[in-house]
Amino acid sequence: MRLSNYFIPTLKDNPKDAQITSHRFMLRAGMIQQASAGIYSWLPLGLRVLKKIEQIVREEQNAVGAQEILMPTIQSADLWKESGRYDDYGKELLRLTDRHGRDMLYGPTNEEQITEIFRTHLKSYRSLPLSLYHIQWKFRDEVRPRFGVMRGREFLMKDAYSFDLNYENAIKSYNKMFIAYLKTYARMGLKAIPMAADSGPIGGDMSHEFIILAETGESEVYYQKNWFDINTLDKDIDINGDLQPLVDSYLSCYAATDEKHDPENCPLTEEELIATRGIEVGHIFYFGAKYSDALNASVAGYDGVENHVHMGSYGVGVSRLVGAIIEASHDEKGIVWPEAVAPFDIGLVNVKIDNAKCSEICHELYRRFHQIGLEVLYDDRDERTGSKLADMDLIGLPWQIIVGPRGLKSGVVELKNRKTGSSEELTIDEVLGKFIN
RNA sequence: CGGAGCGUGGCGCAGCCUGGUAGCGCGCUACACUGGGGGUGUAGAGGUCGUGGGUUCGAGUCCCGCCGCUCCGACCA
Numbered sequence: 001m002r003l004s005n006y007f008i009p010t011l012k013d014n015p016k017d018a019q020i021t022s023h024r025f026m027l028r029a030g031m032i033q034q035a036s037a038g039i040y041s042w043l044p045l046g047l048r049v050l051k052k053i054e055q056i057v058r059e060e061q062n063a064v065g066a067q068e069i070l071m072p073t074i075q076s077a078d079l080w081k082e083s084g085r086y087d088d089y090g091k092e093l094l095r096l097t098d099r100h101g102r103d104m105l106y107g108p109t110n111e112e113q114i115t116e117i118f119r120t121h122l123k124s125y126r127s128l129p130l131s132l133y134h135i136q137w138k139f140r141d142e143v144r145p146r147f148g149v150m151r152g153r154e155f156l157m158k159d160a161y162s163f164d165l166n167y168e169n170a171i172k173s174y175n176k177m178f179i180a181y182l183k184t185y186a187r188m189g190l191k192a193i194p195m196a197a198d199s200g201p202i203g204g205d206m207s208h209e210f211i212i213l214a215e216t217g218e219s220e221v222y223y224q225k226n227w228f229d230i231n232t233l234d235k236d237i238d239i240n241g242d243l244q245p246l247v248d249s250y251l252s253c254y255a256a257t258d259e260k261h262d263p264e265n266c267p268l269t270e271e272e273l274i275a276t277r278g279i280e281v282g283h284i285f286y287f288g289a290k291y292s293d294a295l296n297a298s299v300a301g302y303d304g305v306e307n308h309v310h311m312g313s314y315g316v317g318v319s320r321l322v323g324a325i326i327e328a329s330h331d332e333k334g335i336v337w338p339e340a341v342a343p344f345d346i347g348l349v350n351v352k353i354d355n356a357k358c359s360e361i362c363h364e365l366y367r368r369f370h371q372i373g374l375e376v377l378y379d380d381r382d383e384r385t386g387s388k389l390a391d392m393d394l395i396g397l398p399w400q401i402i403v404g405p406r407g408l409k410s411g412v413v414e415l416k417n418r419k420t421g422s423s424e425e426l427t428i429d430e431v432l433g434k435f436i437n
Numbered sequence: 438c439g440g441a442g443c444g445u446g447g448c449g450c451a452g453c454c455u456g457g458u459a460g461c462g463c464g465c466u467a468c469a470c471u472g473g474g475g476g477u478g479u480a481g482a483g484g485u486c487g488u489g490g491g492u493u494c495g496a497g498u499c500c501c502g503c504c505g506c507u508c509c510g511a512c513c514a
Contacts, residue, residue: 012463012475013449017507037506091438092513109514143438143512150514157514209514218513283514317514351473386474393474404473414473 001344003379008045010391021216022326023148025335029395031322038145038153045395046322048343050156053188053321054135056340057158060184064176064239066131066160071113073137077103079112083294092140106139111291111313114161118309119297125165128299128309129173133160135318147218150279150323160314165301167288170310174206174286175243177314181210181282182233182250184316189338190328192281193223195255209257210282214327217277220258225272227253279324286312335396336419344377345369346435347397351385351404361413361428362403368432393418401431 009030017034018024026032031046042050058068074096080086086093086103094106107113114132122130135158145153162173178194185192190212197209211221230250237246254268257278266273292298292308301307317324329336337343346369350362362378369376377397379388385404392400402414407425415431416423426434 009447011448016443016449019508034506138514140514144508144510146508155514280514315514320514349473384474384476385472386476389474391475402473406473 001375001377003377004381006377007043008395009043010394018148020147020150020323020327021330022150022323025326025330025394025396026148026323029335032149038142038151040149040152040154045343049322049337049341050319052341052343053325054156054158054318056187057184057316057318058135060180060187061133061158061160063183064131064180066133066162066177066180068134069117069132070134071107071110071117071136073107073139075105075107075110075113077105079116079295080105083112083115083291085112092142094139094141107136108138108140109157109313109315110134110136110159111161111311112295115291115295115297115311118163119292119295122163122297122299124300125302125307129162129164129169131160131162131173131176133158133314148323149319150218150327152319155317156319158316158318162312162314163297163309164311165299165307165309167310170286170288170312171206172243174284174312175247176239177284177312178208178247178250179233179237179239179243181284181314181316185210185212185281186233188321188325188341190281190325191228193221193227193255193278194250195221195223195257196251196260197257197283206286208284209280210284211255211257211278212281212324212328213276213278214324215277216327217279219278219280220261220275221256221278222258222261222266222273222275223255224253224268225274227255279320279327280317281321281324282314282316284312284314286310330396333390334394337396337398339398342398343395344375344397346374346376346399346401347392347395348376348378349385349388349392349400349402350378350380351388351402351406353380353382355405357408358403358405361408365401365403365413365428365431369435372432372436374435 011028014024015027018027026046029045030043031049032040032042035041061068077086089108093108096104096106098104135156137154138157139154142151142153145151149155160177162170162177164170164173182192192210192212194208194210197207230253288310289308291311298306298308325338325341326335329338339345348362348365350358352358362380366376366378379392381388396418398418400416400418402416407413411427412425413428413431414423415426415434
């Protein structure tokens with residue numbers, strides 16, 4: 001992509017309304033534009049990141065056998081009246097009325113809807129287990145939206161729902177998701193720690209929040225010092241095998257949010273305990289038959305007797321993750337994208353666009369990178385070098401290649417790593433060689 | 438929803454107290470110089486001062502209502 005005709009309105013100054021780092025950088029890097037409180041338009045650069053995150057989530061859901069569907073944003077209130085949540089949910093639920101005077105709502109979550117789909121079509125234990133998910137915009141009318149996309153009112157969320165015949169099988173489904181979540185966050189370059197959690201208005205018996213560590217995080221978290229020594233995701237995992245030992249290994253180390261952490265009864269010594277801040281980027285629940293009872297979703301068991309299915313639901317805050325990743329990965333100059341979610345792989349800076357040699361080398365590099373499947377953002381604007389480099393740092397692509405007449409005299413370009421700041425002078429072939437493996 | 442603020446060109450702000458020609462920086466356009474970390478100069482474009490009413494000869498400025506946005510708290514994926 002050529003920057004000269006790419007819509008990426010970067011800002012030099014901080015917008016006054018943005019207080020938190022990720023929000024500031026998202027606005028300054030031209031990723032989003034606020035439409036109203038807690039509601040954002042996604043501009044090209046932001047949308048690219050959102051889509052990358054979404055795709056990783058999708059792949060890991062598919063990997064544990066969940067099937068993708070897509071449910072609507074607007075739901076009829078009827079099902080919510082049936083489950084009782086129409087009255088329980090309170091003012092966070094955005095209620096609408098259509099032209100016929102029917103009660104509708106903009107979905108904050110989809111338990112009722114998915115249960116309705118299930119009960120319409122599935123009648124036998126033979127159809128179980130089943131996990132369905134979708135990635136859809138949700139709306140919760142927060143009293144006080146803040147922190148940009150981290151706590152918006154409208155947000156993109158992956159929500160999955162599992163259906164099982166009994167508790168034992170439901171826990172198997174829960175464990176699959178537990179592992180899928182660890183893999184999902186790891187792929188995004190995040191350290192996400194599962195912590196025991198309250199299940200809140202969703203209801204249920206067992207629940208874990210996935211928290212990523214970030215100094216600017218919204219909640220205080222506590223975890224055992226050697227938590228990150230647990231590193232069992234590398235080996236091959238048979239997702240259909242017994243996952244309980246693996247899950248248990250992750251839960252063997254202490255980890256709790258401030259709601260659950262009780263300093264009086266903490267099993268750890270002060271030395272072992274790390275107190276820091278974190279952001280919730282996922283939440284999984286097992287809630288048994290709460291919705292299948294309310295909405296009468298049952299299947300015939302082995303004995304032919306009807307059983308209400310055991311369900312779980314599993315959320316990942318996709319749009320929130322964009323902000324959360326920035327909170328976890330930035331410096332004073334801008335964003336530092338983990339490679340897996342970076343909007344482009346490489347930023348190519350042509351220092352002097354009216355220099356024929358510079359442009360020729362840039363075109364060559366651009367073409368070759370394209371050939372090997374790497375995405376390049378090529379800064380071919382007639383701007384001062386300083387502002388181009390500052391923009392590149394702000395946008396935070398993992399690699400920068402700086403092509404200027406000074407280096408080309410001796411046949412080299414500069415390859416710079418955004419994260420470490422280290423740079424080296426390399427020939428064209430050497431640069432390409434770096435990326436071919 | 439309690440408390441506190443803010444709405445003036447695309448962005449950040451001054452002007453309001455004490456009413457009288459709407460200003461500054463950045464950005465934008467053109468030209469020139471410049472050219473490896475947000476450069477310099479010259480000349481420009483761009484604003485119903487959030488909105489409705491009131492006071493006044495005259496309102497960005499004073500008064501009242503409304504709307505929007507932000508921050509702290511309570512709440513929350």
